[in-house]
Amino acid sequence: MPNTTMVTGFLLTRFSDIWEYRVLHALLFLLMYLATLMGNFLIITVTTLDQSLQTPMYFFLRNLSLLDMCYISVTVPKACVIFLLDDRTVSIVGCSVQIFLVFLFACTEQLFLTIMAYDRYVAICQPLHFHIIMNPRICVQMTLVSILTGLAYAGFHTGNTFRLPFCHSNVVHQYFCDVPSLLKLSCSEISSNEILILISAVLIGGGCFACITMSYGRIFSTVLKFPKRGEQRKAFSTCVPHILVVTIFVSAGAAVYMKPNSNSPTIQDMIASVFYSIVPPLLNPIIYSLRNKQIKEAVKRVMRRMLYSGKKIG
Template sequence: MEHTERMTTANFTNVIGFILLGFSDDPNLQGFLFGIFLIIYLSILVGNGLIIVITKTDSALQTPMYFFLGNFSFLEICYTSVTLPKMLMDLYTKNRYISFLECAVQLGFFLIFGLTECFLLTVMAYDRYVTICKPLYYSLIMNHNMCVCLVIASCIGSIPGQIGQTCQIFSLPFCGSNKLNHAFCDITPLLEVACGDISMNEYAIYAGVVLFGMAPFLLILTSYVRIITSILKLQSAKGRHKAFSTCSSHLITVSLFFGSGIIMYLRPKSTHFAGTDKVLSLFYNMVTPMFNPLIYSLRNRDVIVAMKKFLPV
């Protein structure tokens, strides 16, 4: 109804770009935000870059678990690099314009890398499942070729659906205001400035989010139900502790990534507020990638040892 009224009160326009309103118009606050976001981005690059280097060079980390971790860290860098450099440039230049094509490309890559992370987290959960539930067959199942195929499948499998999702959003008519009350091009703010009766498009878009977002989450949940069941059957308390410790870092990452994403995209539309959406977007787009290296380094003895070798103190 809201979109229908907007269509009758405004002429359709050939939108050639959008204005990203960001977080604040206060010049002083923009400078502060620029400094904070720059520190966060550099932390993401350095932290995840270090994880990539040690998983590639340290002989003790040449296992499937760390192979997946290195690829996940690379994805974290790609994921944040889609939005953060543009946000930093907007804050520095105070020019918040983004062209229609740039917005579409940004959203497309943002969705592709985000879904690839979902798939890769699912693969990492499967790796933990095989480790704990089928230890005798681990080396046979999780051989190098299988690991490479799973990573490639995670990347390729995310592309067609998210390109279709992006094309569907940008095929909508836009009229009236071209201001996006967000820091980057995302699904929710774009739907808010679309015109006409887009209810069917919204249902299709959110169905895609449920399908591509919830399916990996449910697979991870199923894996961990079986993992926890197997761990509880272990007789040795030391064995149970070691098994839980092996999975804890991945569980924390899954909780942060999927928790913020589910709250952002799957909560009722009536509870969507621009300020809340911006904060949530920062959480899954910046905070989680920044803490990923800390989560794995602080809770994993092998990673700590490898970092000490690489960074002499």
């Protein structure tokens, strides 16, 4: 295009340029990051070492925890750097890698959450067929399909975004590279990109949310037939938080990716992105595991074993 300068790198955006606020934001992000890493690492360790947790549910939970550690590590460390330092630059290659990884982990996480909801549905509604339906081979296959789907989804949208020329500005109005913010910087037609994002978001995000809702709906209808109130309360206290996390994840992503770019306030998008890129990895260990009686007992057993081993060595 004549009279335009093509962008060769991008500048990310902070929540505030005031130093005190920048430090506060960095501390909040760092605390959430460390809490996420610690919680998910604890789950991976316990579900790996404790033999009583070698079931499909904890197999998927272990994979989800590993995924969450990777997912939050894509955005938060870089965000803390741009909050505290004056260097907000990111190369086109670095930006494309970040977008690819965000799409990969976000898509795979939705599929994992869907599989985990289905696992709970089979365990509660079809307990006699559970070991046939959720056998180890099927669990591994579903995990691999989720990862391959995430790779294809991420590769498609990353390639489709970076085939566009960027010449309007180099300022990405977000604390990490994401597609809606980049599309605003393009000097070419972006309607096809927006349509493809909308279609894929409905297919993946909407499809996963519908499957999760159906699974928990059938779980609730089965639980209501339980004769004991205690069993009903236990099932509801487990399922409702799961639905809450999924709702936050899907609705926050939809708020950023499924609305027109022209009327998209920057600060609202930045806050919404926290709820789909940071909050789910932070809450998943608490909701899926640390409230779980089996996990608590397994943590105690592993701790006792480690203390006993330490005394023997001493």
